[in-house]
Structures are given as structure tokens and as C-alpha cells.
Amino acid sequence: MNLLRRLAPCAVLLLLASSGLAQDPAARVQALLEDAYGLCTKGEQLLGAGDAQGKELLEQACERYADALTQVEALPVSAAKKALVRQVGHYNTACARSLLGQEDEAFAALRAALEAGYDDLTRLVEDPSLAPLRASPRFQNLLARTRARLDGEAVAAAQSLLSPEPLFPYDFDVKTLDGAPLKLADLRGKVVIVDYWGTWCPPCRQEIPHFVELGREFGDLLEVVGMTFEKEQGEAAVAGVRRFARELGVTYPLVMADRALLQQVPNLEGFPTTLIIDRQGRVRAREVGYREHAYLRQLVIALLAEEAGKAPEAPAPETPETPAPAPEGEQPPEPEGLGPF
Numbered sequence: 576m577n578l579l580r581r582l583a584p585c586a587v588l589l590l591l592a593s594s595g596l597a598q599d600p601a602a603r604v605q606a607l608l609e610d611a612y613g614l615c616t617k618g619e620q621l622l623g624a625g626d627a628q629g630k631e632l633l634e635q636a637c638e639r640y641a642d643a644l645t646q647v648e649a650l651p652v653s654a655a656k657k658a659l660v661r662q663v664g665h666y667n668t669a670c671a672r673s674l675l676g677q678e679d680e681a682f683a684a685l686r687a688a689l690e691a692g693y694d695d696l697t698r699l700v701e702d703p704s705l706a707p708l709r710a711s712p713r714f715q716n717l718l719a720r721t722r723a724r725l726d727g728e729a730v731a732a733a734q735s736l737l738s739p740e741p742l743f744p745y746d747f748d749v750k751t752l753d754g755a756p757l758k759l760a761d762l763r764g765k766v767v768i769v770d771y772w773g774t775w776c777p778p779c780r781q782e783i784p785h786f787v788e789l790g791r792e793f794g795d796l797l798e799v800v801g802m803t804f805e806k807e808q809g810e811a812a813v814a815g816v817r818r819f820a821r822e823l824g825v826t827y828p829l830v831m832a833d834r835a836l837l838q839q840v841p842n843l844e845g846f847p848t849t850l851i852i853d854r855q856g857r858v859r860a861r862e863v864g865y866r867e868h869a870y871l872r873q874l875v876i877a878l879l880a881e882e883a884g885k886a887p888e889a890p891a892p893e894t895p896e897t898p899a900p901a902p903e904g905e906q907p908p909e910p911e912g913l914g915p916f
Contacts, residue, residue, distance in 0.1 A: 604646050611639035633671040640664040661691035670704035733877035741857040751828040766878045767852040768799045774819045778865035779847040783823050785868040799827035853878045
């Protein structure tokens with residue numbers, strides 16, 4: 576509750592460019608929300624200290640939020656701005672009702688907040704004000720339904736980011752830093768993320784926790800492979816990568832990438848470059864530069880949503896698995912020229 580209560584006055588200021596006069600409808604809504612904010616804050620403090628007056632203040636806060644939610648509907652503002660106030664008002668009401676032990680009313684307000692577009696599920700499962708609700712099966716059911724809805728929306732949004740056809744032929748047959756064999760062909764049935772990165776690349780390092788978290792969330796449905804290119808080669812470079820992997824808690828296989836592996840990606844422009852590969856082994860997206868966790872997660876969810884047998888089998892590679900040597904007199908591009916994004 577605390578976070579959204581702090582947002583409440585700001586949310587209203589965003590939507591109300593008013594005269595500031597007390598009789599102005601927008602100013603009245605703003606005053607109601609600010610008053611409810613203060614009552615919630617004080618009521619929660621008193622309740623935590625065992626003072627019964629805290630319950631009275633929380634009840635008053637709920638009344639103020641109800642008035643504000645009614646009056647905001649008549650304001651000549653956009654639907655998006657009204658929705659923001661609904662999210663704040665209903666969510667904070669749910670928190671207050673939860674603290675008051677009014678479970679039915681709390682769930683009704685929480686459902687209203689979600690219907691208004693509230694989508695911070697992390698806050699839902701961590702907010703101490705909602706702790707009394709989390710023991711109820713109703714909370715878990717509501718959370719599961721909301722997750723399913725948001726994931727469905729994410730799938731729809733991510734579909735436009737995925738190529739319907741393979742971007743280019745791609746394959747690998749390598750050994751990991753631990754000496755284990757790793758083939759793309761053996762990963763059919765999983766979504767695969769191949770991350771071309773280097774320890775010398777700041778955005779590459781910043782992205783690694785995202786891959787670790789994705790691996791933890793999706794388990795056996797996802798395989799992440801780190802294709803590590805270091806400007807120096809040899810045992811010292813391998814030792815440096817191992818040390819770095821331990822420090823960051825890398826849980827997925829790492830491969831020391833040579834020039835041939837870099838050439839598997841046409842026009843490799845920079846680091847990090849991330850390949851998103853579907854369960855048929857086809858490269859469906861190539862992301863150059865740092866990407867947020869939520870963006871990468873959307874792509875994974877979209878590919879997992881595809882039926883395993885729906886997409887056509889990946890076409891036979893048009894090039895050998897190991898790139899042919901460059902014609903005499905020509906040299907492949909120098910990897911050192913590829914910079915971090």
C-alpha cells in the first residue's frame with residue numbers, strides 16, 4: 576500500500592490541470608485522494624502500534640477513496656488518466672480493507688484495481704498490507720488468473736517482434752567450458768537463447784542476470800547458451816570467464832567462441848547480440864544491444880505458446896555447419912572491431 580499511496584497525489588496532479596479552486600471538481604477529487612492518502616498512512620501506523628483509532632482512520636480513508644472514484648468519472652479527462660486513479664483508489668482500498676480484516680471487501684477492491692489495469696504482480700505478492708489475504712486460496716486463484724491474462728497479452732505483443740520464417744540458417748556443435756558436448760540439434764523442443772557476449776562488454780554483463788532469471792523461471796522449457804568472445808585467447812581467458820561466471824552466478828553453459836562461431840551470425844554488428852530460437856531450431860529474432868528482462872521474457876513466452884508441431888521443421892542449412900574458409904586474399908571481419916552497445 577505504501578508505494579501507491581505515495582503515488583496517489585502525483586497521479587491526480589497528472590490528470591488535473593485545474594484552477595485549484597475548492598469548488599473546482601478536479602480539485603475536489605485531488606483533495607479527496609490526498610486526504611485518503613494521509614488517513615491511510617496514519618491509520619496503518621496506529622494499527623501497527625496497537626491503537627484502535629487506526630481502524631477508524633482506515634475506514635475514513637476507504638470512504639474518501641470511494642467518493643473520489645465516483646467523482647472522477649464525471650471529469651473531462653482521458654480514459655487512461657481515469658484508469659490511473661481507479662488503480663490507485665481501488666488498490667489502496669484493498670490494502671486498507673485487508674488490514675481491517677474485511678476479506679470480501681478487500682478482494683472486491685483488488686479485483687477492481689486489476690480490471691482498471693493494475694499489473695504489478697510483484698507488489699501484490701510482497702506488499703505487507705495484503706499479507707492477510709495471501710493465506711486465502713482466493714488470492715492464489717486471483718493471482719494465477721491475472722498472470723495468465725498478462726502472459727496472454729505479452730504473447731500477443733511479442734508476436735510482432737518474431738519473424739514468421741527463419742532469419743538465417745544457424746547451427747552449432749561445440750564444447751562448453753566444462754568440456755561437455757552441446758549441439759543445437761539436441762535442444763529441439765526447447766526455446767533457446769544464444770547470447771554472444773564478452774566479459775569486456777558492460778551491457779553484456781548487465782544483461783546476464785536477466786538470462787539467469789529466465790532460466791530459473793522457465794526451467795527445462797528454455798536453454799540459454801553464452802557464446803563468449805574474449806579479445807585474448809588461451810587458458811588465461813578461460814580462467815577469467817570462469818571467475819566472472821562464478822561472481823555473477825551464471826547457471827547456463829558457456830562456450831568460448833572462435834571466429835567461426837561468430838561467422839555463424841551474418842553481419843554480426845556488436846555485442847551483445849542475442850538470438851532467439853524456437854522449438855524447431857529456427858532463429859526467429861536477433862536482438863543487437865542490451866534488452867530488458869521483460870522484453871526477453873515476452874519473446875520466450877510467445878515462442879512457448881506456439882504449438883510444438885505447428886511451425887514447419889527448420890529447413891536444411893544452406894551453408895555447412897562450419898563456415899567455409901574465406902577466399903584467398905580475403906579475411907573475415909575482425910571481431911575486435913565489434914563494440915558493445
